[in-house]
Amino acid sequence: MKSKLTVYNTLSRKKEEFTPIDDQVIGMYVCGPTVYGDAHLGHAKSYVSFDLIYRYLLHIYPRVKYVQNITDVGHLTDDADEGDDKIAKQSRLEKVDPMAVVEKYMHNYFRDMDALNVKRADIYPRPSGHIQEQVESIQTLIDKGFAYEANGSVYFDVSKYDESFDYGKLSGRTIEQLLEGAANRELSGQSDKKNPFDFALWKKAEPSHLMQWNSPWGKGYPGWHIECTVMSQKYLGENFDIHGGGLENAFPHHECEIAQAEALTSKSFANYWLHNNMVTINGQKMGKSLGNGIFCHELFTGDNFQLDRAYSPMTVRFFILQSHYRSTLDFSNEALDAASKGLGRLQDAVLKLDELVAVADGKEEVAEWIESLYSAMNDDFNSPIAIAQLFEGAKLINSVADGKKQINQENLDKLKKAFKDFYFDILGLEIEGKAEVDNEVTDELMQLIIQFRQAAKEERDYATADKIRDKLKEMKIVIKDHKDGASWEYED
């Protein structure tokens, strides 16, 4: 590998060479879901993107310590819901305990991510299990003068922090701008705060609030930024390599995380901030209010009014990886169909790879092509380019299979290794669906039927041969004739 890994760092707004703190173990923290509902297409894009990043780092470095939070203390819903927390709201709807809501949707989250072949993180810390740590950190912030208590709640003093640090450096904002912005908007419930841009570290709980804990400031629950600061530092140290999350969280969530962390330790927090972009549906943003959300499990079953059919998890994964993680991705049935067909072609080539035969004087070289795969991934994890290169590799495989090109053993081994590395390990794609034989007996039976049909064909009994083909077609089984023999697969 000649080129070096560069990543787009939101902090500097440009691509930077990635230099780890310790090249033996990379630390990465990614903001996980709040588990009050099923994972949707947006979650899929986000966590497949970071899975790609995780997998590539694993390929380059000996070890990657990957931490992703699962938020299980409510936090608030939007203004219209008036201070109700999301999990509490869902628990009333489903008439179960808040923690039962958490359990249910956390399991669904893992179910869907597993289907998408998203590798599990090393640690999935939950804020409800880190109340003690959060309370301690908040107390430290108060002791250091960066936070103040007001009426049972604790707020972070942004202007105090900004005196010695730089609030807004991640999102490119200044306090002046924030004040201006605030002046133009109607804000409620600001009375306890010294400044409108201060944010909550600890929130006093009303008696009706379902999730609350004891603290030095009375019963309450942690603010929605402190969990990430506390849990990332607990498992990765005060200063670590990568912090990731959705672009929409850069401000205020990640900005506040940085403020809390720097105020606590006086050290810089994460070195590289990576943000993934969002999903649009037929050019429109996906949102609850628009009613155009699509859950992962709906994609897999086709059970959504916007879906023409079901799309396999690998198709969805491939679709996501065909665009860059920092670009928005537009969903449509047409685009998913295109991804499905493209992936099928790539899969066929991968399957063909095992059957290739090397010849001693084969002239095809693959070193340069492999280098192009690394250059693509080293350029801020550019999976669309890597995939385009894999299609070039597929062309080579097909040409060799057709006898139009020759390859020697050394290059064939390199070709196989590259597909194992990039197709399977880094892009995390698997052979699935139509190319997969799910049952040995079925396959043996099919081989028998194919033999009978071949025999009929040899005797020019095309009526019988076609009848077999048509009947199988009715059973959603497709016969594919080849030069020598035939193969079969389930209809997509």
Add this chain to the structure above:
RNA sequence: GGUCACGUGGCCGAGUGGUUAGGCAGUGGUCUGCAAAACCAUCUACAGCGGUUCGAAUCCGCUCGUGACCUCCA
């Protein structure tokens, strides 16, 4: 109102100061008893208007359009 992205061919989606991205669809061809599949080849582009430049889709400005965020909503 403020901050920041983006606008590429029928569709999705990379990239870039002068050279083919790639996939899907389309078209032509090879193969086939026929069909399908597969394989090979190939067409259509850079929102609009100005400016910088020998040369811009790529840099700058403006216009139009889309989107994210603006503190207690991952």
